[in-house]
Each structure stands twice: as C-alpha cells, then as structure tokens.
Amino acid sequence: MPGPPTDLEWLGRRARAASRQVARAGRAAKDAALLAGADILSHRAEEVLSANAADLDAARDEGAAQTVVDRLRLDRGRIESMAAGLRQVASLDDPVGEIVDGWVRPNGLHIRRVRVPLGVVAVIYENRPNVTSDAAGLCLKAGNAAFLRGSSGALRSNQAITACLREGVAKAGLPEDAVILVEDTSREAALAFMQLRDSIDCLIPRGGPSLIETIRTHATVPYVIDGDGNCHVYVDAAADLEMALSILVNAKTQRPGVCNAAESLVVHADVAGEFLPRAARALEGVELVGDARSQALEPSIGPAQPDDFSREFLDLKLSVAVVDDLDAAIDHIAVHGSGHSEAIVTTDLTAAERFTSEVDAAAVLVNASTRFVDGEEFGFGAEIGISTQKLHARGPMGLRQLTTVKYIVSGEGQIRS
Amino acid sequence: MPGPPTDLEWLGRRARAASRQVARAGRAAKDAALLAGADILSHRAEEVLSANAADLDAARDEGAAQTVVDRLRLDRGRIESMAAGLRQVASLDDPVGEIVDGWVRPNGLHIRRVRVPLGVVAVIYENRPNVTSDAAGLCLKAGNAAFLRGSSGALRSNQAITACLREGVAKAGLPEDAVILVEDTSREAALAFMQLRDSIDCLIPRGGPSLIETIRTHATVPYVIDGDGNCHVYVDAAADLEMALSILVNAKTQRPGVCNAAESLVVHADVAGEFLPRAARALEGVELVGDARSQALEPSIGPAQPDDFSREFLDLKLSVAVVDDLDAAIDHIAVHGSGHSEAIVTTDLTAAERFTSEVDAAAVLVNASTRFVDGEEFGFGAEIGISTQKLHARGPMGLRQLTTVKYIVSGEGQIRS
Numbered sequence: 021m022p023g024p025p026t027d028l029e030w031l032g033r034r035a036r037a038a039s040r041q042v043a044r045a046g047r048a049a050k051d052a053a054l055l056a057g058a059d060i061l062s063h064r065a066e067e068v069l070s071a072n073a074a075d076l077d078a079a080r081d082e083g084a085a086q087t088v089v090d091r092l093r094l095d096r097g098r099i100e101s102m103a104a105g106l107r108q109v110a111s112l113d114d115p116v117g118e119i120v121d122g123w124v125r126p127n128g129l130h131i132r133r134v135r136v137p138l139g140v141v142a143v144i145y146e147n148r149p150n151v152t153s154d155a156a157g158l159c160l161k162a163g164n165a166a167f168l169r170g171s172s173g174a175l176r177s178n179q180a181i182t183a184c185l186r187e188g189v190a191k192a193g194l195p196e197d198a199v200i201l202v203e204d205t206s207r208e209a210a211l212a213f214m215q216l217r218d219s220i221d222c223l224i225p226r227g228g229p230s231l232i233e234t235i236r237t238h239a240t241v242p243y244v245i246d247g248d249g250n251c252h253v254y255v256d257a258a259a260d261l262e263m264a265l266s267i268l269v270n271a272k273t274q275r276p277g278v279c280n281a282a283e284s285l286v287v288h289a290d291v292a293g294e295f296l297p298r299a300a301r302a303l304e305g306v307e308l309v310g311d312a313r314s315q316a317l318e319p320s321i322g323p324a325q326p327d328d329f330s331r332e333f334l335d336l337k338l339s340v341a342v343v344d345d346l347d348a349a350i351d352h353i354a355v356h357g358s359g360h361s362e363a364i365v366t367t368d369l370t371a372a373e374r375f376t377s378e379v380d381a382a383a384v385l386v387n388a389s390t391r392f393v394d395g396e397e398f399g400f401g402a403e404i405g406i407s408t409q410k411l412h413a414r415g416p417m418g419l420r421q422l423t424t425v426k427y428i429v430s431g432e433g434q435i436r437s
Numbered sequence: 438m439p440g441p442p443t444d445l446e447w448l449g450r451r452a453r454a455a456s457r458q459v460a461r462a463g464r465a466a467k468d469a470a471l472l473a474g475a476d477i478l479s480h481r482a483e484e485v486l487s488a489n490a491a492d493l494d495a496a497r498d499e500g501a502a503q504t505v506v507d508r509l510r511l512d513r514g515r516i517e518s519m520a521a522g523l524r525q526v527a528s529l530d531d532p533v534g535e536i537v538d539g540w541v542r543p544n545g546l547h548i549r550r551v552r553v554p555l556g557v558v559a560v561i562y563e564n565r566p567n568v569t570s571d572a573a574g575l576c577l578k579a580g581n582a583a584f585l586r587g588s589s590g591a592l593r594s595n596q597a598i599t600a601c602l603r604e605g606v607a608k609a610g611l612p613e614d615a616v617i618l619v620e621d622t623s624r625e626a627a628l629a630f631m632q633l634r635d636s637i638d639c640l641i642p643r644g645g646p647s648l649i650e651t652i653r654t655h656a657t658v659p660y661v662i663d664g665d666g667n668c669h670v671y672v673d674a675a676a677d678l679e680m681a682l683s684i685l686v687n688a689k690t691q692r693p694g695v696c697n698a699a700e701s702l703v704v705h706a707d708v709a710g711e712f713l714p715r716a717a718r719a720l721e722g723v724e725l726v727g728d729a730r731s732q733a734l735e736p737s738i739g740p741a742q743p744d745d746f747s748r749e750f751l752d753l754k755l756s757v758a759v760v761d762d763l764d765a766a767i768d769h770i771a772v773h774g775s776g777h778s779e780a781i782v783t784t785d786l787t788a789a790e791r792f793t794s795e796v797d798a799a800a801v802l803v804n805a806s807t808r809f810v811d812g813e814e815f816g817f818g819a820e821i822g823i824s825t826q827k828l829h830a831r832g833p834m835g836l837r838q839l840t841t842v843k844y845i846v847s848g849e850g851q852i853r854s
Contacts, residue, residue, distance in 0.1 A: 040771070044795060125816055129805055138827050139797070217653065221827050236634070240653055242828045263850040270852035354457070376845045378461060380556070388546055388848030397853070398844075399542055410555050410638050410841040411659045411829040424827040427815075428793045431805030433680040435687035436814070 028212050031200055032167070032219025035140045038197035039165035039221075043137045047114040049192050054110040054157055057188025058103035061153065064184055065099045071180035072149065079173055091147045092174055102153040102181070105402070109157040112401040115419045116163045130430040135423045137163030139221035142241070143404075144169045144213065146227040149177035155226070156185050156199045158404045162422035165198045167220060169213050172205035179203065214239035222412075222422075224405055244413050244421070246405030248332045249279030249360035251390040254349045254375070256366035257290040263387060264295065264365040265302050270389040271363065272306060277334045279406060280361050280393045284329060284339040286349050292342045293317050303338065310340030317342070329356045346371050350378050357381060359408045361393040382408055382415035445629050448617055449584065449636025452557045455614035456582035456638075460554040464531040466609050471527040471574055474605025475520035478570065481601055482516045488597035489566065496590055508564045509591055519570040519598070522819070526574040529818040532836045533580045547847040552840045554580030556638035559658070560821075561586045561630065563644040566594035572643070573602050573616045575821045579839035582615045584637060586630050589622035596620065631656035639829075639839075641822055661830050661838070663822030665749045666696030666777035668807040671766045671792070673783035674707040680804060681712065681782040682719050687806040688780065689723060694751045696823060697778050697810045701746060701756040703766050709759045710734050720755065727757030734759070746773045763788050767795050774798060776825045778810040799825055799832035 025033065042050070061068065072094040079089050115135050122132035141164040143155040152168055159166035170178040182201040190196045202213060214223060214235060223243040225235050235243055253271050255264045271282035287295055296318040300308060309324040321340055328339045329352075343349045353362055363385040364375040376384045383393040393416065395403020400418030407413040413421035442450065459467070478485065489511040496506050532552050539549035558581040560572040569585055576583035587595040599618040607613045619630060631640060631652060640660040642652050652660055670688050672681040688699035704712055713735035717725060726741040738757055745756045746769075760766045770779055780802040781792040793801045800810040810833065812820020817835030824830040830838035 040795075040797075043797075123816065125814070129809060129814075131815060136797075236657055242826060244828070260850070266850060266852055274853055372847075378457075380457075380460075380553075381843065383844040383846060385846040386848065388846055388851045389853050391853040392546060392846060392848075392851065393844070397542070397546075398548060399540065409659060411661070414841050415844045424831050426798065427800040427810070427832045429800060429802040429805055429809060430789075431803065431809075433677070433683060434805045434809065435683055436691055436806050436808040 026212070028202065028204065028209060028216065029219070031202060032140070032216045034197040035165045035167040035200050036219050038195040039137070039139045041195050042160065042165055042198045043139070043163045045163065045194055049194055050114070050161055050163070051110040053160060053189045053192035053194050053198070054106045055188075056191040057153075057157070057185040058106040060184040060188050061099060061103045061106070061181065064180075065096055068099055068177065068180040068184070069094060069096070071176040075174055075176045084173070088147055088173070092149065092177070094149060094177060098150060102150050105154055106157045109161045109402050112161065112419060114161065115423050120425055127434055128432065129434055132428045133425050134428055135420065136426045138422060138424050140165045140167050140219055141422055142167040142169065142213065142216075142220045142223040144210065144223065144225050144227070144231065144235070146171050146231065147174050149174045149181060151226055152178045152181045152201070153185065155224075155404060156182075158402055158419060158422060160189070160198060162419045164422060165200070167200050167202070169202040169210065170205070175203065175205055210234075211238050214241060214243075217241055226405060244405070244407050244417065245409045247360070247408035248358045249281070249406070249408070250284065250330060250332050250356060250358040251280060251282050251361045252284045252286050252353050252357060252363070253282045253390065254286040254353070254362070254364045255288060255291060255295055256346065256349075256364055256368060256371050257288040258368035258371060259288075259291060259365040260367055261291065261295055261298065265298060267363065267365055267387070267389050268299060269302050271391055272303060272338055273336065274389070274391055276336050279332070280390050281334070282338065282363075282390050283331065283333050284341070284356065286341050286343055286352055287314070288346075288349070289313070289342050289344050296321070296340070305336055307337040308340055309337065311342060313342035314340040332358070346374060350375065353379055360406065361385065361390040363388065363390050382406065443629070445619065445621065445626060445633065446636070448619060449557070449633045451614040452582045452584045452617050453636050455612040456554070456556045458612050459577065459582055459615045460556070460580045462580065462611055466611055467531070467578055467580070468527040470577060470606045470609035470611050470615070471523045472605075473608040474570075474574070474602040475523040477601040477605050478516060478520045478523070478598065481597075482513055485516055485594065485597040485601070486511060486513070488593040492591055492593045501590070505564055505590070509566065509594070511566060511594060515567060519567050522571055523574045526578045526819050529578065529836060531578065532840050537842055544851055545849065546851055549845045550842050551845055552837065553843045555839060555841050557582045557584050557636055558839060559584040559586065559630065559633075559637045559640040561627065561640065561642050561644070561648065561652070563588050563648065564591050566591045566598060568643055569595045569598045569618070570602065572641075572821060573599075575819055575836060575839060577606070577615060579836045581839060582617070584617050584619070586619040586627065587622070592620065592622055627651070628655050631658060631660075634658050643822060661822070661824050661834065662826045664777070664825035665775045666698070666823070666825070667701065667747060667749050667773060667775040668697060668699050668778045669701045669703050669770050669774060669780065670699045670807065671703040671770070671779070671781045672705060672708060672712055673763065673781055673785060673788050674705040675785035675788060676705075676708060676782040677784055678708065678712055678715065682715060684780065684782055684804070684806050685716060686719050688808055689720060689755055690753065691806070691808055693753050696749070697807050698751070699755065699780070699807050700748065700750050701758070701773065703758050703760055703769055704731070705763075705766070706730070706759050706761050713738070713757070722753055724754040725757055726754070728759060730759035731757040749775070763791060767792065770796055777823065778802065778807040780805065780807050799823065
C-alpha cells in the first residue's frame with residue numbers, strides 16, 4: 021500500500037491538474053498570462069528586490085563566492101529584462117496545434133501528427149533567479165505547467181518572482197498552479213523531485229556538472245540534458261587563416277563563460293607553424309595549454325594536463341592540439357568532445373563535407389563561430405537550453421522542444437482485417 | 438580510478454566503434470547487409486532450427502508455460518518471415534541524410550537540420566527470437582549498431598540468428614560488430630547493460646510490465662518505452678451504434694494479445710441501455726466486467742474489481758463503464774488510460790474535436806478501430822515498437838524514430854558581436 025502523498029507529491033498533483041487546463045488554453049489566454057506576469061513583475065520590482073536583498077545578505081553571511089553573489093543579484097534592469105523576456109515569448113507563434121505532417125492511407129484513414137504540450141515540465145536550476153521567469157514563460161507558452169525547483173540560496177527571490185507570475189496566470193483566467201515553485205530546497209527533496217514519475221513529463225536541469233551527474237544517476241522521470249560544451253575549432257590545412265583567427269578569437273573570448281564558447285583549438289600540421297604564433301598574439305590574455313607539437317611551435321603554449329583536452333574551462337583558457345590530417349582532427353573531437361558544437365575553418369569542400377558528416381555533435385559549423393549555436397541566433401526567439409543528448413531534442417531548445425506530438429486518426433468506421 | 442572494463446563494457450566499445458562506420462555507410466551497403474543477412478538466414482535455417490530445438494527442450498524441461506514455448510518456437514515459415522522482414526526493411530527509404538528543415542539567418546548563416554543515426558541502439562527483449570532479426574534490421578537500416586540482449590531461454594536461437602546477420606553485415610563490407618548479442622543473460626548483466634552510458638545512445642525494451650518497471654527504475658541510459666496499451670473505445674451519445682459494434686468487436690477480438698487491442702468500453706448513458714445488450718451478444722466469448730450501471734443494463738456483465746479499469750488484460754476480457762457525458766468519458770480515460778490509443782465513435786463533430794484535443798494519448802481515433810495504431814498500418818513499412826512516452830518518439834516507431842538530428846551551420850567567416 022502506498023502511504024499518503026508527501027507535500028511534494030501534492031504539489032505534483034496540483035501541477036498535473038493545472039497542466040490539463042493550460043493544455044486546452046488558446047494562444048490568447050496564454051499570452052495574456054505572460055503579459056500580465058510581465059506587468060506585475062515590473063510593478064512589484066521593489067518587492068522582488070527586497071526578497072533578493074535578503075538572499076544576498078544570507079549569501080554574504082555564508083561567505084559565498086563573488087561569482088555566486090553576482091549570479092544571484094537582481095536590480096531594476098534585470099527585472100525589466102525578465103519582464104521583457106516574458107513579453108517576447110508572448111509575441112512568438114504558438115507551437116501547439118501545429119500539424120507536423122499528415123497523410124491518407126489506402127483504406128481511407130486520415131492520419132495527422134499534431135503538436136501538443138508535454139504536460140508538466142519541471143526545471144531544476146541553480147542560483148540565477150531569472151531562470152524562474154524565463155523557464156515559466158516558455159513552459160506556459162508551449163501549453164505546459166511549469167514545476168520549478170530553484171536553489172536554497174535564491175529561494176526568497178524565486179518566491180517573489182513566482183508570486184508575480186502566478187498572479188498573472190490567474191488574471192488571464194488560467195489556474196495559478198500552472199506555475200509552482202518547490203519551496204523545500206533540501207537535497208532529499210531534489211532527489212524526490214526527479215523521481216516524481218506520476219507528475220513530471222519532462223525534467224530540464226539548468227546547472228553545472230554535479231547537477232547533471234545527479235540527474236543522470238538518480239532521475240527516473242524523462243529528462244533533457246543541457247550539458248557541457250567542450251567545443252572545438254578545427255583549423256584545416258586549407259583554412260583562410262585570417263578567417264580562422266577571427267572565428268577562434270570570437271569563439272573563445274566573446275563570452276568565455278557559456279557553453280557554446282570554444283575550449284579547444286585543433287590545428288592541421290601544415291598550417292600550425294604559421295597559425296599558432298598568430299593565434300597566440302590574437303588571444304593575448306588567454307592561457308594556452310597544448311600538446312608537445314603545439315608547444316614546439318609556439319613558446320607561450322604551456323603543457324596541457326592529461327584531462328585538459330576534455331575540460332570545459334568556461335574561462336580564458338584554451339587547449340591546443342596539432343594533428344596530421346582531417347581524420348586525426350575528427351578522432352580527436354570524437355574522443356574529447358561533449359557533442360555540443362564543433363567548427364571547422366576551411367576552403368576545402370571535401371573537408372567541410374566530411375567534417376559535418378562525421379563529427380557527432382548537436383551542431384557542426386563551417387566557417388562560423390561556435391557562439392552562434394543558441395536559440396536566439398538560430399531564430400527560435402527564445403531558448404530554454406541547449407540539449408547535448410540525442411533523444412527528443414538536440415541543440416538549442418525553443419518552444420517546439422517543449423512540446424510532443426499526438427496522432428489523430430479519422431475514419432468512417434474502418435476496422436482491421 | 439575506474440577498473441579495467443568488464444566484458445560487457447568491451448562489447449559496448451565494440452558496438453560504439455562499429456556504429457561510427459555504419460553511420461557513414463551509404464544506403465547501398467546497408468541494404469546489401471540486410472539482403473545478405475536474409476539470404477544467410479534462409480540458407481542456414483536448419484542450423485537456426487536446431488539451436489531453437491535446444492532452447493525448446495530446455496524450456497520444456499524447466500516446465501515453461503505453453504505460451505512461453507509458443508513464443509519461443511521457430512519453424513521454416515517463421516524463419517522465412519524473418520528473412521522477408523529484412524528484405525522489406527531493405528526496400529524502405531533510408532531516413533539518414535533527410536533534411537528536416539533549413540533556413541537562412543539575417544547574418545547569412547545557412548542552417549540545416551539533418552537526420553543522422555542515433556549511434557548504438559540497444560534492445561532488451563523477452564522470449565521471441567524473431568525480435569533479434571527484426572530489431573537488428575531496423576537499427577542497421579537507420580545507420581545504427583544494434584546491441585541486443587535477449588532472454589536466457591532464447592539464447593541459442595538468438596546466437597544462431599545473430600551469427601547469420603553478422604555474416605551478412607561482413608559480406609557487405611561493414612563491421613560485424615554492427616550487430617552484437619550479449620550472451621551473459623544474468624539479471625546482473627541486464628542491469629549493467631541498462632547503465633552502459635558510454636556505449637548506448639538509446640535503449641528500447643520489448644517486453645512485459647516487469648521489464649518496463651526495471652528499466653524505469655534502474656536504467657541510466659536514454660530509453661524509449663514501448664509500454665502498456667490500456668486502450669478505450671468510447672461510444673458517444675451520437676454514435677452510429679452499428680459502427681460502434683463493429684469497431685468494438687474488431688478492437689477487442691481481432692488480436693486480443695497485442696497492445697493496441699481495446700481493454701475497456703466506455704458508453705454514454707443515453708445509448709447504454711440499447712448498446713450494452715447488443716455489445717454483449719456481439720462479443721460472445723469475451724468476459725465482460727463492469728461498473729454497477731453497466732451491470733444494471735446488461736446481466737451478462739460481471740462486477741469489475743477495483744483495478745480492472747486500469748488493467749491491460751491482453752485476453753478476451755473487457756471492462757465496461759457507463760458515463761453521463763463526454764467530460765466524464767474524458768476523465769475516465771485520463772484516470773485509467775495508459776496513453777496508448779483511445780477511440781471515440783460519434784457522428785457529433787464537437788464531441789470528436791473535444792475528444793481528440795483533450796484525450797492525452799499517443800493516438801486518438803475517431804470512428805476507427807484502435808488496432809490501426811501500428812507502424813505498418815500507419816504506412817511506416819516496419820516498426821520497432823509503439824512508444825507511450827512523450828519524449829523523442831510517441832506512437833508507432835519506424836526508421837525515423839531510430840534517428841536523431843544534427844544542425845549543420847554554414848557561413849563565410851561570421852562571428853558573433
């Protein structure tokens with residue numbers, strides 16, 4: 021006999037019940053909820069900021085690192101960005117109801133595959149409170165209930181933001197429980213959350229490697245991993261070296277702390293002697309660590325530790341390897357890559373085609389910076405993450421990736437013989 | 438420090454290595470492998486049958502149930518069906534390389550989303566040895582390595598079939614390890630198999646509820662569940678009752694042991710008094726169990742046990758419920774359904790539209806038998822199962838569902854500003 025439901029299970033049931041109503045809501049109601057939530061967030065900015073101040077005080081008292089405090093901090097501008105994000109999502113096309121494809125069978129059955137909401141989308145995330153608003157907005161627009169579990173350090177901020185969003189949802193005539201924040205931020209509750217199979221249709225983690233590993237080991241609900249990006253730029257023998265420099269500098273330094281930044285440079289031996297010294301100058305301020313061949317060609321490259329080629333530095337640091345040919349480059353990426361975004365710089369059509377066909381990653385780029393692998397840059401209008409797994413969603417996830425499909429089969433009494 | 442790889446891990450590495458070659462193979466080589474495998478299976482039918490005879494002897498010695506023995510048994514006809522199945526898969530279009538969509542961004546980047554193989558597809562299955570050939574054929578055609586784990590009772594049969602397929606693959610110039618059978622059929626090996634995260638891109642279980650539950654609880658690799666079908670036929674107030682009878686009888690009795698057979702009849706109260714006695718006559722030989730209202734209207738309906746409405750009988754047994762309106766029917770299905778296939782019989786457009794929009798299942802049917810929810814009947818040419826989950830694949834899974842996508846981004850030196 022199962023015992024009485026826990027508090028978390030009750031929350032899950034409420035999210036499930038709300039999800040059925042949100043799934044049936046038309047675009048107008050969903051957009052109204054998002055716009056009302058945005059307005060309420062703006063109007064109540066002071067409330068949100070004072071909740072955030074309490075979280076910040078606690079973080080400082082606990083001696084949290086400055087980067088943690090920075091991620092946690094809200095200000096008027098950040099709150100306005102959250103509201104603007106909700107309005108932007110409201111302006112996007114509704115993915116629900118889209119007919120993906122359809123056909124007629126010889127027996128006269130009409131078959132349509134229609135895009136429908138997933139149901140309850142759970143998001144488990146670390147300190148940034150803006151995820152509360154961003155994730156809830158995308159989930160709602162795609163017709164889902166948002167079941168959110170942020171970190172303990174951001175609890176007061178997340179509560180204040182959630183209160184605004186729930187009020188917006190209610191103003192639009194939808195159930196408040198379309199946005200639920202889990203307030204028990206213990207580790208036990210996190211583990212129980214990722215095992216709420218009756219309530220959660222899809223779990224999306226937003227956080228670092230230890231969160232991802234916990235999900236992979238303990239989650240029993242379906243999930244989509246927004247994983248590491250150990251992204252490579254491969255400079256081919258036939259590369260335009262000016263272009264390669266520009267792409268490399270952009271991919272490494274334009275925003276080093278994000279998953280689509282480059283972490284590793286792989287250079288064809290034919291051009292390494294010319295390219296590496298130029299790259300080292302162009303990447304001034306970036307720590308370079310490399311294999312023996314790269315070090316022999318450019319003295320500013322330090323020795324790479326054994327695991328440096330598999331690390332996501334998320335910092336101004338780059339690993340460097342010299343390879344004899346395209347096959348060796350593809351093999352290097354197969355061994356060390358994380359399946360996120362991999363770029364080749366080349367003018368050689370065959371090399372470009374082999375690279376795009378043989379490198380196994382969510383995105384492969386030819387003569388472009390890895391930094392473009394992103395929902396906004398792909399034109400999705402918004403993104404909830406970048407999937408590095410192969411099932412369901414791969415690469416930047418927009419609204420469509422927060423839906424599933426349903427077959428609708430229409431007949432006139434057909435039976436199977 | 439991780440220890441040396443286990444035998445199973447070695448097998449996984451071999452499958453992974455082979456998968457890279459199969460992924461690059463063109464349609465001609467993959468089809469040649471399937472056709473050669475089919476021919477070898479036919480030529481070596483005696484070998485396969487004698488391996489199967491040994492499995493059958495062992496099953497009888499262990500006192501296996503007759504249904505188990507029936508599922509295990511091969512004969513010339515079944516082997517020819519397996520070979521024909523491989524030839525049929527060879528005749529299907531290759532899903533790999535299909536451009537799912539593509540567009541150009543304002544900055545000139547060309548983005549294409551291209552269908553690519555998953556990599557290593559693992560299949561864990563129960564007694565039927567034909568799954569070895571069917572699953573391997575579909576995996577190979579979609580460019581994947583097939584990593585198979587059948588049951589201990591069918592090990593000799595599966596080994597014999599796998600040997601034929603591996604020889605066929607080798608004849609086509611592809612690596613034999615594109616088809617690998619795990620020969621350790623212990624429960625420990627099964628659990629380790631479903632946790633081989635480095636080697637398995639997607640796991641598909643083919644088996645009963647206890648296998649599914651084991652996967653849900655213990656698997657750490659990504660999986661797609663081919664789950665239960667507790668399928669309903671709802672006879673609306675506005676149904677053509679002749680059509681409803683024909684659909685009900687077909688859905689329940691045409692092949693009661695499969696997942697898309699109906700397990701439950703839900704009838705609108707306005708027509709239940711007329712429909713239930715006619716249904717009981719038409720379903721002679723089917724055991725009917727129902728709620729109090731249905732029993733009051735038709736004496737041959739016995740009392741339903743509390744869990745009968747949530748059970749997949751897979752037998753000549755049907756649960757029956759009378760409801761007051763469409764909302765109650767939709768609620769009944771939401772509570773008891775398994776998200777597989779749900780049918781409404783009605784002439785009322787509004788009822789049909791509400792049912793198809795509000796019932797949450799892989800397939801919803803209007804005026805057609807649930808038995809049509811099947812890869813062959815949908816026109817996919819073949820199927821590896823019917824997914825009842827919402828991520829990645831939902832409903833019948835054909836070749837496309839054994840693939841993933843990759844973004845290919847082509848530029849002329851674009852960098853992000």
